[in-house]
Amino acid sequence: MREESAYLLQPSGATMRVVLLGASGTIGRAVLEVLLADGHDVVCPLRRTDPAVPERVQCVIGDLSAPDLLEDAMRGADAVVSCLASRSGAPGDAWAVDHGLNAAALRAAEAQGVGRFVLLSAICVQRPVLAFQKAKLAFEAELQASDLCHVIVRPTAFFKSLSGQMDRMRAGKPYLAFGDGRLTACKPISDGDLARFIANTLTNPACDNRVLPVGGPGPALTPEEQGRLLAESLGVPFRMKRVPVGLLDAIIATLSVTGRLNRRARAKAELARIGRYYATESMLVWDEARQCYDADATPEFGQDRLEAFYARLAAGKVTVERGDHAVF
Structure with a gap:
């Protein structure tokens, strides 16, 4: 079921000066493309020069945690869009980036009188x-407590995060799924559709001061259904190997003990915990009253479908950078 909400309507079309944080990341690059297409004047604070950023974008290069740099970037800006996210999800990295850098950006925005802050968060919070x-969540709370008009976007699973087993299946190996392959479900959304959704929130007053979950179009898909789509895109028979969740529990327990003395093992234990979370929790809206995930309550946006992405990936027309959260 597709939820038709006011915040899914078309924005006003007004243009503004936007500071985009995280422009070098996958979603950040997609957001930058949409912002430029919409005619916005974009400023990108970056740690280093990025040749992928168009010349017409004003880049501010340096230490993003430096208040002066962020305040300079935000001088005269109408809005901030933050696509910042830690790469590994490890505690130190997460608190430094997901909370720390965003908090520094919020302080700079307040100091410069920026009126709007759009945050890319995640539905798993x-x-x-x-x-x-x-x-x-700690930064979400700080943003909500600020005087800035804010929008918090919580997307479901990304296409790239559901594509890691294509090479495995291309090689004739079975699709790996935890449990029976139906423990979880999600409404995956493409980079382009999510970028369009984020850009729309800049000029749509129905989004003001709201937390907005969003998924892509179509029904929620279980891992087994995702695997069948992968097999179809490759033109190979679908075979699935079930992996017990208890295997992850054993790995986490072992690494947790070793991690008391070894930093590398401690980091691997956290990665295993992340993997277990995604193996057992759906990326859909959580119904607190019923204590379950609700696909019908998860809004849909955009046009891109996972099966079409898989077909392009199988044909070599697109590639994916999966990052540090890859499980398989």
Whole structure:
């Protein structure tokens, strides 16, 4: 069921000066493309020069945690869009980036009188057990307590995060799924559709001071259904190997003991916890009253479908950078 909400309507079309944080990341690059297409004047604070950023974008290069740099970037800006996210999800990285850098950006925005702050968060913060989720929620609370008009976007799963087993299946190996392959579900959204959704919130007053969950179009998909779509895109028979969740529990327990003395093992334990979370929790809106995930309550936006992305990926027309949260 597709929820038709006011915030899914078309924005006003007004243009503004926008500071985009995280422009070098996958979603950040997609957001930058949409902002420029909409005619916005974009400023990108970056740690280093990025040749992928168009010349017409004003880049501010340096230490993003430096208040002076961020305040300079935000001088005269109408809005901030933050696509900042820690790469690993490890506690130190999460609190430094998901919370710390965003908090520094908020302070700079307040100091410069910026009127609007759009934050890319994640739908998984609904049931927080991991460090990066708690860091994201801590900043969400600070943003909501500020005087800035804010929008918090919580997307479901990304296409790239559901594509890691294509090479495995291309090689004739079975699709790996935790449990029976139906423990979880999500409404995956493409980079382009999410970028369009984020850009729309800049000029749509129906989004003001709201937390907005959003998924892509179509029904929620279980891991088994995702695997069948992968097999179809490759033209191979679908075979699935079930992996017990208890295997992850054993890995986490072992690494947690070793991690008391070894930093690398401690980091691997956190990565395993992240993997277990995604293996057992759906990326859908959580219904607190019913204590369950609700696909019908998860809004849909955009046009891109996962099966079409898989077909392009199988044909070599697109590639994915999966990052540090990859499980398989």
